[in-house]
Amino acid sequence: MIRSFIFDLDGVIVFTDRYHYLGWKELADEEGWRFDQTLNHQLRGVSRMQSLQIILDHNGLEFTSQQKDEFAARKNRYYQALLDGISTDDLYPGAVEFVGRVRSRGLRTALGSSSRNADRVLKALEIDVLFDAVVTGHDLTRTKPDPQIFQLCAQRLGDAPPDECVVFEDAESGIEAALAAGMHAVGVGDAAQLPNAEQVISEYTEIDLDTLIESGRIR
Numbered sequence: 001m002i003r004s005f006i007f008d009l010d011g012v013i014v015f016t017d018r019y020h021y022l023g024w025k026e027l028a029d030e031e032g033w034r035f036d037q038t039l040n041h042q043l044r045g046v047s048r049m050q051s052l053q054i055i056l057d058h059n060g061l062e063f064t065s066q067q068k069d070e071f072a073a074r075k076n077r078y079y080q081a082l083l084d085g086i087s088t089d090d091l092y093p094g095a096v097e098f099v100g101r102v103r104s105r106g107l108r109t110a111l112g113s114s115s116r117n118a119d120r121v122l123k124a125l126e127i128d129v130l131f132d133a134v135v136t137g138h139d140l141t142r143t144k145p146d147p148q149i150f151q152l153c154a155q156r157l158g159d160a161p162p163d164e165c166v167v168f169e170d171a172e173s174g175i176e177a178a179l180a181a182g183m184h185a186v187g188v189g190d191a192a193q194l195p196n197a198e199q200v201i202s203e204y205t206e207i208d209l210d211t212l213i214e215s216g217r218i219r
């Protein structure tokens with residue numbers, strides 16, 4: 001039986017994944033680096049610094065840690081400027097309703113995001129109240145695909161057993177993290193980008209909640 005539902009934030013509850021992309025794109029364009037949507041998929045779920053490293057490796061570039069800190073800070077400024085304009089129009093359709101349905105069944109919900117901006121997004125959209133536990137990039141020492149993030153969510157949900165948890169993720173690194181934690185996983189978004197996900201939805205209405213609670217399968 002599934003008793004705990006764990007949600008990633010960017011690309012699962014809210015379309016802030018496109019703002020992360022635009023932040024990196026602005027930095028890359030200024031610096032003359034190659035960066036596109038294909039490379040961007042590799043950044044999903046990955047920490048800010050590791051994302052920068054993936055872009056630099058892709059371009060065959062090396063910088064000092066001080067320079068890298070400056071690049072990461074600049075991207076974060078661009079991202080936060082985009083967050084200033086965030087509204088409920090940015091919510092993934094059906095996500096809030098789905099989390100509400102889960103909660104109305106008496107089941108526990110957690111948010112597990114690698115982002116250090118997650119609290120800001122939750123507050124801006126007033127959706128922090130939807131989660132019994134929140135884990136963000138500030139709590140983590142290891143980035144997805146390491147299972148640390150979801151293990152911490154389960155711990156904060158009162159030591160939920162992994163096989164009673166299901167994780168919703170738009171990132172391949174996040175699916176791998178959930179499976180490494182011994183949890184069930186549901187991919188959200190484009191199945192072609194999530195080869196390790198056993199099951200993928202593009203709309204929350206595709207989920208049969210009773211079946212998911214019973215078996216960890218969406219239908």
Ligand code: BG6
Pocket residue numbers: 009010017020043044045046047048051076113114115116117118137171
């Ligand atoms: C994840 C995003 O949720 O958070 C990544 O999928 C992002 O794209 C990461 O790099 C870290 O976010 P932030 O806000 O701490 O730079």
Ligand code: MG
Pocket residue numbers: 008009010011012017044045169170171
């Ligand atoms: Mg995500």
